[in-house]
Amino acid sequence: MIGQIILVTAGLGLLIAVLGLGVLWLLRARSIGVMLAVVAVVTVAATLAGVVAIIFAMAIEERSKNIVLTVVAIAGAVGLGVAFVLARRVVKAGRRLVAAVEAVPASGEFDPPAGPLFAELDTLRSALDQAYARIRDGRERERALESARRELVTWVSHDLRTPLAGMRAMAEALEDGVVSDEATIRRYHTQIRLEVDRLSEMVDDLFELSRIHAGTLRLSRSPIGLGDLVSDALAGVEPLARAKGVRLYGEANGIVPVNVDAGELGRALRNLVVNAIRHTPADGTISIRAEDDGTTARLSVSDACGGIPEDDLPRVFDVAFRGEAARTPGPDGGAGLGLAIARGIVEAHEGDISVVNTGPGCRFEIRLPLADGGHRVG
Structure with missing residues (x-):
């Protein structure tokens, strides 16, 4: 008798579990509240199936049978009620978190929702806070790099313009024959060579800096x-x-x-x-x-x-x-x-x-x- 009850109860429970998993898969994109309701229904249905199997196997009188079924029905209703309340709390907490994310301004300042959340949602809240902090840091670094790039372009263009203007003036003076004495000509040539060396060093520095910023600097240790x-x-x-x-x-x-x-x-x-x-x-x-x-x-x-x-x-x-x-x-x-x-x-x-x-x-x-x-x- 006991073995038969166990087999019937296990069979009915397995069938209900398979049906419940199928329903959960079909509703996988729905709210977590719906999922909790399905879980509660599956639990109550499996319990009710087991009780019914026991009642019919033990040939319990009608009055006792009705009492047992009523108790099980009330317990199921209580379970569904609790599941519904829990589902509402979970959905409400999730919506608060979503609202906080949607309210993030362009500056990236994340204002986490106040009040207690479920442990998993609280972990998600902390992760979001850290993620937005990293985003803000990245934007600040990007702005700093952009500012440095603009400043570099301004400074280097000035430093290039000055020696180039001097070399052009000296080259034009040499071409036009404005200077003719050997001492001045040698001095102009020397100055032009020095300015060329300076510009070459500047170009080398710019190339090295560009490799560093681009992360392409290769070290041979x-x-x-x-x-x-x-x-x-x-x-x-x-x-x-x-x-x-x-x-x-x-x-x-x-x-x-x-x-x-x-x-x-x-x-x-x-x-x-x-x-x-x-x-x-x-x-x-x-x-x-x-x-x-x-x-x-x-x-x-x-x-x-x-x-x-x-x-x-x-x-x-x-x-x-x-x-x-x-x-x-x-x-x-x-x-x-x-x-x-x-x-x-x-x-x-x-x-x-x-x-x-x-x-x-x-x-x-x-x-x-x-x-x-x-x-x-x-």
């Missing part, structure tokens, strides 16, 4: 000691420092091994040293140090520029920032791209670059992972 980079940088800028009357001092504590692209990182270090030379007065001293703290390698360039205004410190590595009102650079000036290029190269090496005011000037510092610190070698 190999183990190297930072002391070698310091030596190469000092040798490369020594003529410029001598012409300016600036003293250079280099120091490397130990080998300080790193996995880097020696050419690119050397360029970043030279940019820092050249920048220091340009802003250090004659008879000043610039020191370049390489050291490590056991996990991080550090390259620092300290100058005697007199310091950088605190308001300008966050902008030092921005494209085309020179920290001066005049846009026309001096004879050894650049286009304001050197520090931006240095930052891009250092960040491509998973490093960090910063600047602080200290002593008679400021200190630029590059921090990189050591070669034996378990970092990826590309």
Whole structure:
């Protein structure tokens, strides 16, 4: 008898479950409230089928049968009522969340709906809040890049126009025979060559910066000691420092091994040293140090520029920032791209670059992972 009741109840329950799943599949695009109602109906129907099977198998008298069926019907009605209330709450909470999303202004400021939500919807609310925050950050970065691009175009066009105008004037003077003495002709030729060199350097900087911004900078890494980079940088800028009357001092504590692209990182270090030379007065001293703290390698360039205004410190590595009102650079000036290029190269090496005011000037510092610190070698 018990086995028969179990088999009948299981069979009816399985049939009702299959029918319920079919209905849920057909209504899969409908409201979650409808889904909950179907689940409640399936549950009540399966229970009622089991009770009916028990009643008929046990030959219960009519009065008892009616009482049992009534109790089951009331329980089913209660279950449907609870499911309906829960469905309304879920639908209402979902609509509040949708309304909050639809009310997001163009600025991307998401105002999450107040009040408690179901755990899943609350997780969704947090995820939406974080997603809109990332969107706002992305838009701010995009606006900053666009502003930097416009500023770069303005500054570079000015820096191109000035030497080009000078070269044109000197070339026309040579062509028209306005100057004829050998000394002036040689001076014009020398000046034209110097301006061409400056323009070539500017074009190289622009190309390097475009690769950095486009993410196409390819590094060819190999183990190297930072002391070698310091030596190469000092040798490369020594003529410029001598012409300016600036003293250079280099120091490397130990080998300080790193996995880097020696050419690119050397360029970043030279940019820092050249920048220091340009802003250090004659008879000043610039020191370049390489050291490590056991996990991080550090390259620092300290100058005697007199310091950088605190308001300008966050902008030092921005494209085309020179920290001066005049846009026309001096004879050894650049286009304001050197520090931006240095930052891009250092960040491509998973490093960090910063600047602080200290002593008679400021200190630029590059921090990189050591070669034996378990970092990826590309």
